[in-house]
Amino acid sequence: MGIPFSQVPTWDDRTPIYVISVAAQLAGMHPQTLRQYDRLGLVTPSRASGRGRRYSAYDVAKLRYVQHLSQEEGVNLAGIRHVLELQSEVEDLRRRVNQLLAEVQRGVGVSRQHTQRSRVFSAGPAGDVIAMGHQQTTTRWIRTQPLELDQR
Numbered sequence: 001m002g003i004p005f006s007q008v009p010t011w012d013d014r015t016p017i018y019v020i021s022v023a024a025q026l027a028g029m030h031p032q033t034l035r036q037y038d039r040l041g042l043v044t045p046s047r048a049s050g051r052g053r054r055y056s057a058y059d060v061a062k063l064r065y066v067q068h069l070s071q072e073e074g075v076n077l078a079g080i081r082h083v084l085e086l087q088s089e090v091e092d093l094r095r096r097v098n099q100l101l102a103e104v105q106r107g108v109g110v111s112r113q114h115t116q117r118s119r120v121f122s123a124g125p126a127g128d129v130i131a132m133g134h135q136q137t138t139t140r141w142i143r144t145q146p147l148e149l150d151q152r
Contacts, residue, residue: 013056013057014058016055016056016059017054017055017056017057018054018055018059018060019052019055020035020052020053020055023045023059023060023063026060027060027067028064028067029063029067034053037066040077042062042066042077042080042084043055043059043063043066066080066084
C-alpha cells in the first residue's frame, strides 16, 4: 500500500544528497576545485558518516555562483569570500526583520485588545494631563502643584 503522502519526508534544496563527483559535474567543475573551495570555506558541504562530502542543490547553485564571480566578474577568491559573507549576513538580517515584523503584528493585535480597556494620557499645552479614551474624548486634569524641574 505504501506510505501516506503526509508522512513522506520532504526534500528541500539544502538536503545533502550529491557526492563530490556528481556535484562537480552538476556545477561544471573539477572535483579538486570543490575540495579547494571547501578548504577555503567558500562552499562547505555536509559530511557523511564516512567523512565523504555531500552536496545539496543549494551548494551546487552556490558553486555555480562562485564560478560566475570568479570567471565572468573577475573577482578573486578573497573577494568572493567577502561577497558570500555579506550575502549571508543580509539573509540573516532579513530573517530577523521578518521575525520582528511578525512579533510586532502579533503585538499590535494584543495591544488593540488592551487599548479598548485602558486609557492613554497626553500632556496639554499648559502642562496639564489629558486622559484620552478609545473614542478620543478628553478629560482635562489640572495640576495642583507646580512641576519641579531638576536645576543642576
